[in-house]
Amino acid sequence: MNNLSTPHRAGAAAALLLTLAGCATTQPATVTQTAPAAPAPAAPADLGPGRSINLADVDRSVEPCDDFFQFSGGNWLRNNPVPGYASSWGPRNLLNDRTQAKLRQLLDDAAADRSAAPGSNRQKVGDFYASGMDSVGLEQAGLKYLKPELARIAAIRDLAGVRAEIARQQTLGTGAFFRAGVTPDRKNSSQYVVSMSQGGLSMPDRDYYLKSDARSLAVRTAYVQYLTNTFKLLGESETVAAAKAKAVLRLETRLAQASKDRVSLRDPYASYNKMTLAEANQRFPNMGLPALLKTNGLGTAAEVIVGQPEFFQELSNVLKQTPVAELKTYLDWQLVSSLTSALPKAFGDEAFRFAQVQSGARQQPTRWKRMLSATDNTLGEAFGQLYVDEAFPPAAKQKALDMLANIRESMAEHIQTNTWMSAPTKQEALKKLAALQVKIGYPDKWKNYSALNISRESYLQNMLAARQWSYRQNVSKFGGPIDRTEWGMTPPTINAYYSPPMNEIVFPAGYLQPPFFDPEADDAVNYGAIGGVMGHEITHGFDDSGRKYDSQGNLRDWWTPADAAEFTKRVGIVGTQYSAFSPLDSVYVNGKLTMGENLADFAGLTIVYAALQKQLDKTYGKGQRPLIDGFTPEQRFFLSWAQLRRTNIRPEALRQQILTDPHSPGQYRTIGPLMNMPEFYQAFGCQPGQKMVRAEDERAKIW
Known part of the structure; x- marks a missing residue:
């Protein structure tokens, strides 16, 4: 799962799902480079203002090669403290607020529609939400229904x-x-x-x-x-x-x-x-x-x-x-x-x-936000059908599919040209990549809620009924064929996941909107944003845990012993790097717990960068590429990646994240991969000795 501030990788099984702070260690520098160090023979054209990169958020008092997390979003971090009802705050929260406003209107309309056909999805969604919003009724009922x-x-x-x-x-x-x-x-x-x-x-x-x-x-x-x-x-x-x-x-x-x-x-x-x-x-x-x-x-x-x-x-x-x-x-x-x-x-x-x-949250989220979340968790695909009709045009789905195809092709090339993997293991890896199932936007086959009875009488009764219905749905699978159409996330969800047993990646419609995905933005921005997520999820199939499953999702060792040993040695470098990151005094990232997500960030960004280069060659040819807002496409790629991971987080929440979350804090998801990428050094003219530059023998290289 790609979570910009917290969660874990999710599978599709309902009963057993497989689903940030400012840098405190680096000091600002006085010189900032925002173009390649080596001058081009002729100045590239600047196409003017772009989309999805906010220049006002960039902190130009910080050298990008010393602390790219602060450079890319330092001003945003200072100007966006965590609201009282939240424990952390970042771009995903802002998108969530915008999405919630749209979803709330859908729910309010459904709740107000007392003429909805009995048993219809609209009736069930409206009555479930209305029963949860009836705080007076909850007080009057007390423990009656419990x-x-x-x-x-x-x-x-x-x-x-x-x-x-x-x-x-x-x-x-x-x-x-x-x-x-x-x-x-x-x-x-x-x-x-x-x-x-x-x-x-x-x-x-x-x-x-x-x-x-x-x-x-x-x-x-x-x-x-x-x-x-x-x-x-x-x-x-x-x-x-x-x-x-x-x-x-x-x-x-x-x-x-x-x-x-x-x-x-x-x-x-x-x-x-x-x-x-x-x-x-x-x-x-x-x-x-x-x-x-x-x-x-x-x-x-x-x-x-x-x-x-x-x-x-x-x-x-x-x-x-x-x-x-x-x-x-x-x-x-x-x-x-x-x-x-x-x-x-x-x-x-x-x-x-x-x-x-x-x-560390100061106040509880409002009732409507909690009930919106409950409705999504309980009747997600009934609710989701109402959402995608309004929010997810077919053209957006097609562009996302085109990007994924390009990124998958890049991954195949990285496997083929890998210098440490033997031919038999490469063949199995390519077979697994070719079998990868891609789900975009919303299910082709929606869940059938006809056996679930929902009324306005009692929210508690609705919750119990929905849980029992969900359990029966899960149990009913036993003895039948594997359902590969099932989704483990609902359409409005702002997240994505890779499922090892299904060998599938899933991108709900909620994720495929600005700033994560903007059909009107330049390719560099989209590849750095949602493309980075796509690469992240694809490479989960080849991280330290995902690599143990074959093309059909079976837990099977398809690696030669020598290749497995070499992989383990290389990922060990990544574990050591992240275990040295300390966001709070005496608190260190757990490089073993976060290994899978760190590998997916690093490997995913590497293959997506190569995919972007192919796309830029198609657009501009092999020659000079224009600037946008004074930045090269390569710089905008890395800025897009970083600006979506700028996150403020309360110390209490950060300590809990370090203990429980397989994702590293946002600042290390930003700089951790880049510190291993010569492509980043070249894009910003980084030199040995700068804090974002690792010595060549200290860098990790997987794909």
Whole structure:
């Protein structure tokens, strides 16, 4: 996934998806170069003002070869502080605001249309949004619509009852104990399999439960307060609420101790442990897996893929050793904390107070923004159909497809001319690239929501109904052919992803608009912006994790041992480089956690730069190329890349990003790749000794 400020790579499986600060270390220089150091025989023509590069944002007091992050956007960073309701702020947020305004109008219109045909997408979208916006109704309802679920938990008397409720909460998507669902088999991508992976934690990362540094202790203290206050809202006394909070923390801490860290989770082989259902039931006897799967419509499954066997062994112990009363308390918590937006305001306020400690946000986003996001997450393709009719012309889709074809051709050439890869591995790599599926804008086949009932009576009931519908949709795939038309993102999403099991890249319509993609902008800008994202996603198929999947999406080693060893050596240089970046005092980027995204940035930018050169040759020939706003096409390419990664972020959010996010902070996504690219040095006339220039023996070179 390409996220300019945070997320992780997403696949298409609903149940188990595979989906920034100013530089504090460099000092401004007094001389700024904005054209190549070596003069051309004749001055190139300047075509005048361009689009999508904002000259006012450029900080000309900074030398581009010393700190390109500050040079390209220093003025913007100073003039765009993080709003109170956000934890970080960048161009993607601005685009999101613009997109949200359009989406809000669509939702307001649908909510106001009381004549929409019953059962139509418009009726469901309008009623879902309207029920979520009815804050008065939520207050009046109180816990009315939650009580049946709470009563189910209260009636539990033994471990068998706990198991039955775990099965129930799997269908409700609460996150209790673990995650399970139907996904493509990573070693046989032509069939679906039941997969299980670790989960059950309410804090963002296992380390918050285990570490004793000041940051972790502060988050843990806030979490206990959140737990306590929520149990009080459910009617418990201060004493009982505090005791229940401790019980939840104690149970989740055991799960955290058994959980793998995020770096370990990046190894797809380690997370692939196929076993028969009988074997899994023997190894994790207290989970009651056969009954759970049968209850949830997967009774015919004879095998399961277990992501982390050690976690499930400990979970089995937890279920046996923990008093039933405490397991019930945990299930109450998982249910309620997953539904705070559908409960009276006090519940959401408590959730936000805890979120503030993690992100540093000053105020909660307005209700309509939260409900817009919820509608997109719940009815994304019904909502998305309304959006693409208004916002995504066919011409834009065709231009994006043309760019992708050019970039894919460039990648093929880089594979063919690679100097360290053997012919057999090159052949497999080219085969994988040729099989890559491209999805642009919106699905060719839309989801069918006819079996989902939505009304205006209760937002909470709508949420539960939608979660159960989504679970049934996922389970219904089992035993059938792989659905390669499915999307893992909705059309309005401002992001993209690569899915290794599907060997596909997906670009929703929301991403394909200015400033990321502007059909009226010059090629250099588009290739540096959305082209950089396209290259990023394509090369995810060849990063340290993606390279382990073959052309059909199977987890299979298709590299010769010598090529794999050489690749590992080369990417190790990238890991060392990024691990040396320190955005805050004593806080360093985790080069291992961010490896895949760093490689995709670097490799993607390299192949896209070459694709741009081919496009410029078609446009201008091999001769001199005109300036726009005083910049060469090559300079505008790098400026476009950098200006879309300028991001301000609160220290709290930055610390959490370093711990949990596989993407590096924006400043290092900007400068990290460029510091390895002679093409950047040439474009801006960089010389040895300048801070953006690495010595030749210290540079990384992959493709």
